[in-house]
Structure formats: C-alpha cells, structure tokens
Amino acid sequence: MRSVGELLEGKARALYTVEAEDPVRTAIGLMAQHHVGALPVLRGSELAGIVSERDYARKVVLLGRNSLETAVWQIMSSPVITVTPDDRARHCMELMTAKRIRHLPVVESGTLVGMISIGDCVRAVIEAQQHEIDALKRYIAS
DSSP states (O other), rough: OOOOHHHHHHHHSOOOEEEEBBBHHHHHHHHHHHTEEEEEETTTTTEEEEEEEEHHHIITTTTTTTTTTSBBGGOOOOOOBBBBBTSSSSHHHHHHHHHSSSSEEEEEHHHEEEEHHHHHHHHHHHHHHHHHHHHHHHHHHO
C-alpha cells in the first residue's frame, strides 16, 4: 500500500492556501480556479484550519452571508485533522470516511507539505488491489 508521501509525488507540486483573514470569496475563487474542493487555512506560516466547498455552502450560502464580508476563519473547520507523509493511503481513506471529510492536509515536522483527497486514497487502494488480483491470476495460471 502506498504512503501519503508517494501519493504526493504523483500529484502536481502546487499547494494552494488561503489566509485566515482573507474574505471567503478569495478562497472560493482559488478553489474554482485550481479545481480543488478545499484549501488549508494559514495564520502566517501556521496551519489554522481547512476551508471547503461544503463549509461555504453550509456557513455562507445557506445562512445568507456575504462572501466578501465574511473572513475565512469564520467558516473554516478547526482544529484540522492532519496526516504525515509516512501514513498509508488506506489509513487516510478510513480516517476520512470515519470523520466524514474529503481532504487532509499533510504535515511533516510541523510544516504543511501537501493535501490529499479521498479520491487520491481510493485510487491508491484500487491500484494496490489490482496488483494483488493480477498476482493471484498469474499464480493460478502457472
């Protein structure tokens, strides 16, 4: 099973973040521009939380708030659940399923190094299972 670090190696290196004081409109614009569903939220260089499309829908749209006047910190999820590059994809998938979340910031030695999604983890698990199936087929055929 692949590690989170290996998953990150296969992804684009760009890591998009937003500041806690930024307007929500800035976060939504970044998510739309870069085709991501969530962004890590920083206060300076520290990870303060995570903001997602779900946060926007539930805490801005449904409540009739203004996305230009609402700061990201007002709608972000915190404390944020994180993983390390050494964690395994299956563990992350189980964690996201249990916590009903779809994105995890990856932190190494206190520094944000990436983001993974439930899709990244599902692909890794399916790939590992396919390798096992192929090996069993070869064994049966021999």
